[in-house]
Amino acid sequence: MKPVKIGFLGFGTVGQGAATVLTRNAAEISRRIGQDIVVKSASVRNLDRKLDPLLGEVELTQDSESIVNDPDIDVIVEVMGGDEPARTLLLAAIANGKHVVTANKALVACHGADIFEAAREHGVSVAFEAAVAGGIPVIKSIREGLAGNKIQWVAGIINGTCNYILTEMLQKGREFEDVLEEAKALGYAEADPTFDIEGIDAAHKLTILASIAFGVPLQFEAVHIEGISSITREDTAYAQELGYRIKHLGMAIDTGNGIELRVHPTLIPERRLIANVDGVMNAVLIQADAVGPTLYYGAGAGAEPTGSSVVADIMDVVRVATASVDNRVPTLAFQHDALIDTQSIKSADFQTSYYLRILAEDKPGVMAEISRVLADEAISIEAIVQKEPVDDSGKLPIVLLTKRIAEGSMNNAITKLESLSAIEGNVTRIRMETLAGS
Amino acid sequence: MKPVKIGFLGFGTVGQGAATVLTRNAAEISRRIGQDIVVKSASVRNLDRKLDPLLGEVELTQDSESIVNDPDIDVIVEVMGGDEPARTLLLAAIANGKHVVTANKALVACHGADIFEAAREHGVSVAFEAAVAGGIPVIKSIREGLAGNKIQWVAGIINGTCNYILTEMLQKGREFEDVLEEAKALGYAEADPTFDIEGIDAAHKLTILASIAFGVPLQFEAVHIEGISSITREDTAYAQELGYRIKHLGMAIDTGNGIELRVHPTLIPERRLIANVDGVMNAVLIQADAVGPTLYYGAGAGAEPTGSSVVADIMDVVRVATASVDNRVPTLAFQHDALIDTQSIKSADFQTSYYLRILAEDKPGVMAEISRVLADEAISIEAIVQKEPVDDSGKLPIVLLTKRIAEGSMNNAITKLESLSAIEGNVTRIRMETLAGS
Numbered sequence: 001m002k003p004v005k006i007g008f009l010g011f012g013t014v015g016q017g018a019a020t021v022l023t024r025n026a027a028e029i030s031r032r033i034g035q036d037i038v039v040k041s042a043s044v045r046n047l048d049r050k051l052d053p054l055l056g057e058v059e060l061t062q063d064s065e066s067i068v069n070d071p072d073i074d075v076i077v078e079v080m081g082g083d084e085p086a087r088t089l090l091l092a093a094i095a096n097g098k099h100v101v102t103a104n105k106a107l108v109a110c111h112g113a114d115i116f117e118a119a120r121e122h123g124v125s126v127a128f129e130a131a132v133a134g135g136i137p138v139i140k141s142i143r144e145g146l147a148g149n150k151i152q153w154v155a156g157i158i159n160g161t162c163n164y165i166l167t168e169m170l171q172k173g174r175e176f177e178d179v180l181e182e183a184k185a186l187g188y189a190e191a192d193p194t195f196d197i198e199g200i201d202a203a204h205k206l207t208i209l210a211s212i213a214f215g216v217p218l219q220f221e222a223v224h225i226e227g228i229s230s231i232t233r234e235d236t237a238y239a240q241e242l243g244y245r246i247k248h249l250g251m252a253i254d255t256g257n258g259i260e261l262r263v264h265p266t267l268i269p270e271r272r273l274i275a276n277v278d279g280v281m282n283a284v285l286i287q288a289d290a291v292g293p294t295l296y297y298g299a300g301a302g303a304e305p306t307g308s309s310v311v312a313d314i315m316d317v318v319r320v321a322t323a324s325v326d327n328r329v330p331t332l333a334f335q336h337d338a339l340i341d342t343q344s345i346k347s348a349d350f351q352t353s354y355y356l357r358i359l360a361e362d363k364p365g366v367m368a369e370i371s372r373v374l375a376d377e378a379i380s381i382e383a384i385v386q387k388e389p390v391d392d393s394g395k396l397p398i399v400l401l402t403k404r405i406a407e408g409s410m411n412n413a414i415t416k417l418e419s420l421s422a423i424e425g426n427v428t429r430i431r432m433e434t435l436a437g438s
Numbered sequence: 439m440k441p442v443k444i445g446f447l448g449f450g451t452v453g454q455g456a457a458t459v460l461t462r463n464a465a466e467i468s469r470r471i472g473q474d475i476v477v478k479s480a481s482v483r484n485l486d487r488k489l490d491p492l493l494g495e496v497e498l499t500q501d502s503e504s505i506v507n508d509p510d511i512d513v514i515v516e517v518m519g520g521d522e523p524a525r526t527l528l529l530a531a532i533a534n535g536k537h538v539v540t541a542n543k544a545l546v547a548c549h550g551a552d553i554f555e556a557a558r559e560h561g562v563s564v565a566f567e568a569a570v571a572g573g574i575p576v577i578k579s580i581r582e583g584l585a586g587n588k589i590q591w592v593a594g595i596i597n598g599t600c601n602y603i604l605t606e607m608l609q610k611g612r613e614f615e616d617v618l619e620e621a622k623a624l625g626y627a628e629a630d631p632t633f634d635i636e637g638i639d640a641a642h643k644l645t646i647l648a649s650i651a652f653g654v655p656l657q658f659e660a661v662h663i664e665g666i667s668s669i670t671r672e673d674t675a676y677a678q679e680l681g682y683r684i685k686h687l688g689m690a691i692d693t694g695n696g697i698e699l700r701v702h703p704t705l706i707p708e709r710r711l712i713a714n715v716d717g718v719m720n721a722v723l724i725q726a727d728a729v730g731p732t733l734y735y736g737a738g739a740g741a742e743p744t745g746s747s748v749v750a751d752i753m754d755v756v757r758v759a760t761a762s763v764d765n766r767v768p769t770l771a772f773q774h775d776a777l778i779d780t781q782s783i784k785s786a787d788f789q790t791s792y793y794l795r796i797l798a799e800d801k802p803g804v805m806a807e808i809s810r811v812l813a814d815e816a817i818s819i820e821a822i823v824q825k826e827p828v829d830d831s832g833k834l835p836i837v838l839l840t841k842r843i844a845e846g847s848m849n850n851a852i853t854k855l856e857s858l859s860a861i862e863g864n865v866t867r868i869r870m871e872t873l874a875g876s
Binding site: 024025136140144150289304311320334 | 467711729753754761772
C-alpha cells in the first residue's frame with residue numbers, strides 16, 4: 001500500500017514534535033494502522049533553521065500554498081497558530097480534497113463553523129484533538145468514549161501556565177509576578193503571556209469542549225473570562241487553610257435553563273482529585289448522567305505531548321477515509337444539523353458560592369456593616385476568618401465564604417462593600433465550586 | 439434510515455444499565471450518530487423478572503440462540519459473564535455476520551484470540567471497552583488516543599472492591615475481614631469475592647490492557663497475581679507514615695528485555711495523583727514516550743457506568759460498519775498480523791523495591807541478623823522503622839524499605855529471614871513503585 005503523505009503548515013515546537021513522533025515511532029505506528037505515514041514537507045519562515053537529523057528527509061519551503069496544492073499530499077497538519085493565513089490555507093487544502101489536522105485552538109473556537117462546513121462539502125475530515133489539553137485525548141473521550149451520555153458539566157484545568165503559577169504561589173509562597181517571570185524564562189509562558197494569564201487561551205479550549213459536550217455551536221463570544229492576575233499568594237494560602245485549592249478552571253455547565261460558559265480562578269475542595277493536579281499539568285473533569293464523573297489528566301502543552309495528539313488525529317483521519325462521510329464521527333460530536341443553539345446564561349445569572357477577601361479597618365462595627373450588606377442581597381455566610389495584618393497599615397484581611405447566590409446579587413454586594421469607608425481598595429472575589437460527586 | 443437493532447445476551451445489572459442508557463438518552467444518541475438505536479430483545483434466565491418501565495418494549499426470552507439467529511438484529515451485546523455459553527453464542531453471532539459488544543473480561547482475556555479471529559473472517563467488529571475499568575474509556579484512549587506513542591508501562595487501580603477495602607482500612611483503621619463483609623452487604627463485592635480480592639479480576643483486565651498497549655498476544659497465564667488478603671490495617675498505616683499509599687495495582691511494563699505482567703498490592707508515593715484515587719473508583723496511569731504520563735479516572739463498575747462503555751462501543755461498531763475492514767481500528771490496537779510475541783519476564787526477574795514487615799523479638803542483635811541476611815543478597819536498605827508492639831507478645835514490628843532488587847534475591851532473603859529464630863511467622867512483603875514522572 002502506498003504511504004500516506006503529510007504536509008505541515010508551520011514547523012515550530014508542535015510541528016517538529018509531531019513529525020518527530022511520526023518518524024521515530026514509524027514502525028510502531030505502521031503496526032497499528034497497517035500503512036506507512038511519511039512527513040513529506042513543511043512550510044517555515046526561515047529555510048536555514050536547523051532540524052533534528054531524524055527530520056532530514058522533510059522538504060522545507062517558505063511557500064505554504066505549494067503544500068496545500070501538492071497533489072501528492074493526503075493530510076495537511078496546521079500548526080502555524082493565529083487566524084491568518086492559517087484559515088485561508090486550511091480552506092484551500094479542504095477545497096483540494098485534503099484531510100486536515102490542526103492544533104490551532106483560536107482558529108477552531110472562532111472560525112471552526114466555516115472550516116467544518118467546507119470540510120462537509122468536500123467530504124474530508126477536520127481533526128483537532130491537539131487544540132485542547134495538549135496530549136490528553138479528551139476530545140476523543142467526550143466525542144466517542146462518553147457518546148452514550150448526557151453530559152452535565154465539564155471543569156478543566158486547561159492552561160498549564162496558570163496552573164504552574166498558582167501551584168508555585170501556594171507551595172512556595174511566591175508572588176504572582178515573580179513566578180510569571182520565571183515561567184517566561186522556562187518557556188512555560190509566552191513572551192506576551194496575556195492569552196494565558198488572562199484566560200483567553202482557556203476560553204478558546206472551553207468553547208470547543210462545550211460544543212462537543214452539549215451539541216451547541218462554537219460560541220467563544222459567550223464565554224465569561226477572568227484570568228489569575230488578581231490572585232495573591234495570601235489567597236492561595238487562605239484557601240488552603242479552609243480546605244480548598246485555587247485552580248484556574250474552564251467550566252461549561254448545562255443548567256437545564258441554558259449553558260454557563262466561564263473561565264475563572266475557582267476554589268475547589270482539596271479532597272477532589274482535580275484539586276491535586278499541580279504544576280504545568282492539565283486535567284479535565286466531566287460529569288455525565290450514565291458514567292458519573294470521569295477525569296483525564298496529562299501534559300497540556302509541549303512538543304511531543306501535543307505531537308502525540310496530532311499523530312493520533314492523523315491516524316484517525318487516515319483510518320476513517322474509507323467510511324462513508326455520514327458514518328464518520330461528527331466533527332463537533334453531534335450531527336451538523338443536530339446542533340441546538342441553547343441559550344448561553346449571562347454571568348449575572350451564574351449561580352455559585354464565593355470566597356471574598358476584604359481589607360478592613362480594625363475597629364468595632366466593621367463586621368456588622370459587612371454582614372448587613374450581604375444580608376441585604378440575601379447572601380448567606382458559610383464561614384468568616386479574620387487574618388493577621390499583612391503590612392503595617394493596621395488594616396485586617398477578612399476572608400468570607402458564602403453560600404450559593406446569583407452573581408448579579410454578589411456584584412451588587414461588592415459595589416456596596418467597596419463604598420464602605422472602613423473598607424480599603426477592591427474586594428477580591430473568587431468563585432467556589434464543590435464539583436460534587438467527583 | 440432504519441434503526442439499528444440490538445439483542446442482549448444476559449440482562450442483569452450491566453445489561454439493564456446499558457439498555458436504560460440507550461433508551462433514556464435515545465434522542466441525544468441519535469443526535470450524535472445520526473441513526474436510531476433500539477433494544478429489540480434480551481435473553482434472561484427468569485421470564486418473570488421485573489424491569490424498569492423504560493425497558494417495557496424489550497422482548498424477553500430464555501432462548502439465547504433465538505437472539506443470535508434473529509436476522510433483524512444488527513449488534514449482539516454479551517453481558518452474561520463466564521466462559522460458556524457466552525463463548526459459543528458469540529461465535530454463533532459472529533458466524534451470522536453480527537457485530538459483537540462484550541463486557542466479559544474473563545472471556546476476552548482467556549478466549550479473545552479465537553473470537554477475534556472469527557470476527558476477522560466474517561468482517562465484523564468485536565468491541566470490549568466495558569471489560570476494563572467500567573465506564574472509563576481507557577481502551578479507546580490507548581488504542582486510538584495514544585496510537586502514536588510507544589507505551590512504556592501501564593499501572594491501574596482496576597478492581598474497585600480491592601480499592602474500597604484498602605481505602606477503608608487506611609482511612610478508618612478497620613480490619614480487612616470487617617470491610618470485606620460490609621463490601622459484600624453493599625454489593626461492591628460478590629458473594630464469592632475470590633476473583634476480586636485474590637486479583638483474578640484485575641489480572642483479566644491487565645491482560646487486555648497489556649495486549650493493546652504493547653501489541654502482544656493476550657496472555658492471562660503469564661500474569662503474576664497476588665491479592666490483598668495478606669495486607670493488614672497496620673501496613674496501610676505504616677505506609678502512610680512513610681509517605682506512601684498501598685494500592686492494588688495491575689502493572690504491565692515493557693522493560694526492553696521483555697514484559698512484566700503483575701497484579702499485586704503496591705506502595706506508591708502519596709504525591710502521585712493515582713495514590714489519591716480512593717473508594718470504589720478506578721484509574722489507569724499510562725506512561726508513553728511522546729505524551730509522557732496520562733491518567734484516566736472514573737467508576738470501574740456499576741450498571742450505568744459500565745453501560746456507558748457498552749453504548750459507546752455500540753455506537754462505534756455502528757459507525758465503522760461502512761469502513762473497509764482493513765481500515766477499522768484493530769481489535770487489539772495493532773494489526774492482527776503485527777502482534778509480537780514478546781517474552782514475558784518471570785517473576786523472579788522482576789525488578790522493584792520492597793516494603794517488608796517483620797515481627798521480631800525485642801532483644802539485642804536482631805537488627806544485625808536481619809541486615810546481614812539482606813546484605814548477603816545484595817539488598818540495600820532505604821529506611822528502617824521499628825514500631826510499637828501491636829499486642830502483648832513482646833514482639834516488635836520492624837518495617838523496612840529496600841532499594842530496587844530482583845525478586846529472586848528477595849525471595850531468597852525472605853526464606854532466610856523466616857528461618858531466623860528471632861523472627862516470628864511470615865515476613866510481609868509489599869512491592870513499591872515510584873511511578874516516576876507521573
